[in-house]
Amino acid sequence: MTFQTFALLLVTGLGLSGVYFLIASGLSLIFGLMDVLNLAHGLFFTAGSYATWWVMSSLEVVGPLGLRFAIAVVAGGGLGLAMGYVVERVFVRRFYGDHVTQILITLGLSLAGVALVGGWFTYDPRTFPLPEAFGNVVMVAGARIPVTRLLTLGLSLVLLVALLAFLRRTRHGLVIRAGVENRSMVQAMGIDVQKSFTLVFAIGGMLAAIGGVLGAVFFAGVTPEFGLNILIFAFIVVVIGGLGSVEGTALASVLVGLTQQFVNYLAGAGIGDLTVVALLAGTLLIRPQGLLGEAVR
Amino acid sequence: MNVRQGRPAGGAAVSSPAAGNGAGPGEAPPPILEVDGLHVHRGEAHILHGLDFHIAPNRVTALLGRNGVGKTTTLLALLGLLPSSGEIRLEGESVTSLSTHRRVQRGLAYVPEDREVFSQLTVAENLRLAMQWPESADRLATVHELFPELERRSAQKAGSLSGGQQQMLALGRTLLHPAKLLLIDEPTKGLAPIVITEVVAALQQATADSTVLLVEQNLRVAEALATDAIVLDEGRVAWSGAMADLLADEELTRSMLGVGRRAGGQET
Amino acid sequence: MSVTTTDHLDTATTEAIPPPRRSRTTPVVLGVVGLILAVLPFLDATIPGVFTGPMSSPGTLQILAVGLVFAGVAMSYDLLLGYTGLLSLGHALYFALGLYGTNLLMRVFGLSYVPAFALAVVIALAVAVVLGSVALRVRGVAFAMVTLAFAEAFHVLVEADPLSVSGGEEGLPLASAQVPDLLSGVINTRWVYWLALAFAALTFVVCRLAVSSRAGRVWQAIRENEDRVELLGLIPFQFKLLSFGLSAGLAASGGAVYLLLVRGATPFSASAVFTLNLIVMVVLGGLGRLWGAALGGLVFGYLQLRLPGLARSGVFEPLPAWLEGPLTEPLFILGVLFVVLVMFAPGGLASLPERLGLRRDKA
Known part of the structure; x- marks a missing residue:
């Protein structure tokens, strides 16, 4: 393997890790805080990617494609935020404590959502114009790296730092971290933990939707089922990282993204995906609580 | 079900003057907490069969009883962390329909x-x-x-x-x-004897001017901290009154708590 | 532990778990329904609006047979979710193992249909025991995720097809030369239909016997409270694995029958979406009631195959485009119906008679 190939695989793998992280971090926090397996999380991703497609190809009022992309990030993120809020308030809230019902409702939303998007925009992959700069390559340490890969990686790193700062520096973040560890004790301290539930759903929705924006660029197109497909890998990332741990999710995203990228290149398409599942099985056998997860409480 | 020993409980206010031991003279102050007919089910088990009791202000009340009688369950039900039926009033106002964090915000x-x-x-x-x-x-x-x-x-x-x-x-x-009523559950559980002494001293200082409902298995600790006692048996209040009266009656202590006084703190 | 203690615990367990609700009318009703389904291929009557051709036409029998296979597979899934309380998101794996397994054994090793069917089910059972042992190390949501990941691995494998045997995204056409003449060709659709009916009926009988056996009672106790089962001295893991294995074997049999109906194996059968569809069927019909799951499977199969035709017939054309598009998607209608049912009628279709006050033997 040449250095050029290695560097390209590395940056591509890390870019993929970034997309995984954005969808998995919200999933992990939602599960950690309120024990909800949100199968509708892929829908937030899909919303972000279709928002990007629409803004980039149809928002002709705004001329420069670079500005359009900035709008796509904001619009996609905002759409995900709103969807997360609605899913929690309308569908999940009234069934706290009833995990199966919550999973079933988010599952129904997920299936209906995919079909809705398919009904509106058909199941054909949609492509869209990107700013010219996105097609360039830059030289990093002597290797030619496509700008889209660096963009995905960079933006997801920024969001990782922002999420950690939010969790560590703000009172809302403090309440969320405490709630992940022991929800009822947070209530017994006089704190309305339901507010945090809504907040975490909205933030998770926003991150996943921005993941969808980046995913649309990264994979150069959008399809209705894509969110559901990537959700499966996000689940794997969440379990490997440890439920409820953002740091663990970040670590596992890198592990899964790089493994998938390198093994798929070296051993053939699909083998990388299988290796990732093997990683999951290994994690469960050796450390069921995940890399940075807490033992079952 | 009958109260087996001692004074009938029947919702008797712990603050009755007969409880002695520093209670204010004349009129009893209004209770901080009133509990009427508190029932709790956990799964198929009926744990609390209608508790009635009052907690007087500025006193430490020990909630006693054998293991598994529902002492912790009582605290969790008061906080709304377990579903319950019955009436719970804090300073005369019902908190029964409030969620946990609202009850805590009320005091x-x-x-x-x-x-x-x-x-x-x-x-x-x-x-x-x-x-x-x-x-x-x-x-x-x-x-x-x-x-x-x-x-x-x-x-x-x-x-x-x-x-x-x-x-x-x-x-x-x-x-x-700045709470109106502190609910403290087994503060000395699992601690070494020397640490227990430390924690008890700290509790004595910290709760000097507060109203406390204390669950404590260690009768020595309960004696050091509490002026009043409520004893649960078979999911009901079986006895309530002054801590000193409870401890003075060795037969009562043994039948209600399953321990002799001497065994309370030291032997295992 | 002494023998007497064990005996005592067993009695305690069985007494602590109430026997399943039984209605005397259900077997009679189901027997009549089965009989009617069995003679359908001889009926030339048409039901306008419901089916396009007469009941005996291959098109109608095909739709019904798909519904019957779904009914059987949904019942097998109900063993897991409805009776044992295990939320597996990977049940498609076992269905697909039956489907691909039977087809590959015929293609690659030249086995004829029946031995290939049997061997594929055995393979699926072995896979279920191995993967189940790993997945059952964790509970609840983690179990759901792990089963999902295993099934997805198989999905990726058949789709990427690194060994060039599974046909990749296109799938693998039926090895028709290995199939008995009676079960191939459009004229013989009625025989495939009867096979599907036999599969559904046998699955019902097997499931019904299983859930009323001692193990079946333990499953239901695990569903209610796993820790209590452990306290009674039983090992929940063994019983969960039994439930997992049995339902996998039945699903694989369903896959082998489905192979003849759709005349090929496609990666969709191994996908997470297929498992999600199974969940929709079971919940649509009513969790923890075998005939509910069967009804859910039938309704799902029917709607999935009929709705696109309905859309093509132009029923939705007067509607605005933003509504017409989604309404032509079966999964949109099923998904919305599903969410509404879960939120407002958690017992599914099977609970509707009770809810409407039509049945007096209420739980």
Whole structure:
């Protein structure tokens, strides 16, 4: 393997890790805080990617494609935020404590959502114009790296730092971290933990939707089922990282993204995906609580 | 079901003058907490069969009874952490329909069994989480005075504290809340004897002017802290009155608590 | 532990778990329904609006047969979710193992249909025991995620097809030369239909016997409270694995029958979406009631195959485009119906008679 190939695989793998992280971090926090397996999380991703497609190809009022992309990030993120809020308030809230019902409702939303998007925009992959700069390559340490890969990686790193700062520096973040560890004790301290539930759903929705924006660029197109497909890998990332741990999710995203990228290149398409599942099985056998997860409480 | 021993309970106010031991003369002050007909089911088990009791202000009341009789369940039901039926009034106002955090905002505070500090958060973060009342800033100084260890270890993860230190943190964060009634569950459980002495001293100081409902298996500790007692048996209040009267009656103590007085604190 | 203690615990367990609700009318009703379904291929009557051709036409029998296979597979899934309380998101794996397994054994090793069918089910059982042992190390949501990941691995494998045997995204056409003449060709659709009916009926009988056996009672106790089962001295893991294995074997049999109906194996059968469809069927019909799951499977199969035709017939054309598009998607209608049912009628279709006050033997 040449250095050029290695560097390209590395940056591509890390870019993929970034997309995984954005969808998995919200999933992990939602599960950690309120024990909800949100199968509708892929829908937030899909919303972000279709928002990007629409803004980039149809928002002709705004001329420069670079500005359009900035709008796509904001619009996609905002759409995900709103969807997360609605899913929690309308569908999940009234069934706290009833995990199966919550999973079933988010599952129904997920299936209906995919079909809705398919009904509106058909199941054909949609492509869209990107700013010219996105097609360039830059030289990093002597290797030619496509700008889209660096963009995905960079933006997801920024969001990782922002999420950690939010969790560590703000009172809302403090309440969320405490709630992940022991929800009822947070209530017994006089704190309305339901507010945090809504907040975490909205933030998770926003991150996943921005993941969808980046995913649309990264994979150069959008399809209705894509969110559901990537959700499966996000689940794997969440379990490997440890439920409820953002740091663990970040670590596992890198592990899964790089493994998938390198093994798929070296051993053939699909083998990388299988290796990732093997990683999951290994994690469960050796450390069921995940890399940075807490033992079952 | 009949009350088997001692004075009939029947909703008797713990603050009755006969309870003696420093109760105010003449009119009894209105109770802080009134509980009427509290029932709790857990799964198929009917744990509390209609508790009736009152808690008088500025006194420490021990909630006693054999293991598994429902003492912790009572505290959880008062907090709304377990579903229950019946009526719970705090300072005369019903809190029965309120969620847990609203009840706490109305003036309940809770020190759980097993302490339940947030082990992944630092000591300072554990305290900061509780800093949500106007009085908290002033009270933090008092808490640090009371437990200087907490200030020294403020950057340490709470999970790495010793059992005694965790108990102090659990108590300290509760004291940041200007609560009307402190619910304290087995503060000395699982602690070494020397640490128990320390925790009891701290509790005596910390609860000097507060109203406390204390669950305690260790009769010695209960005796040191509480002026009044409520004894549960078979899911009901079987006896209530002054702590001193309970301890004076060895037969009663044995039948209600399954322990002799001498065995209470020392032997295992 | 002494023998007497064990005996005592067993009695305690069985007494602690109430026997399943039984209605005397259900077997009679189901027997009549089965009989009617069995003679359908001889009926030339048409039901306008419901089916396009007469009941005996291959098109109608095909739709019904798909519904019957779904009914059987949904019942097998109900063993897991409805009776044992295990939320597996990977049940498609076992269905697909039956489907691909039977087809590959015929293609690659030249086995004829029946031995290939049997061997594929054995393979699926072995896979279920191995993967189940790993997945059952964790509970609840983690179990759901792990089963999902295993199934997805197989999905990726058949789709990427690194060994060039599974036909990749296109799938693998039926090895028709290995199939008995009676079960191939459009004229013989009625025989495939009867096979599907036999599969559904046998699955019902097997499931019904299983859930009323001692193991079946333990499953239901695990569903209610796993820790209590452990306290009674039983090992929940063994019983969960039994439930997992049995339902996998039945699903694989369904896959082998489905192979003849759709005349090929496609990666969709191994996908997470297929498992999600199974969940929709079971919940649509009513969790923890075998005939509910069967009804859910039938309704799902029917709607999935009929709705696109309905859309093509132009029923939705007067509607605005933003509504017409989604309404032509079967999964949109099923998904919305599903969410509404879960939120407002958690017992599914099977609970509707009770809800409407039509049945008096209420739980």
